[in-house]
Amino acid sequence: MFIRRTAIKSRQSGEPYYTHRLVETERVNGQVKQHTLLKWVF
16 A cells, blocks of 8 residues: 555646545456555545
């Protein structure tokens, strides 16, 4: 598991803000799959 920080621009003002997501990684049939477990905004 790891925390991913993503920058997103506001639609109204164009100001950037950040979301943080708790992501789980697993291997399924030889391919890596990532699943978001939790998302929050600062």
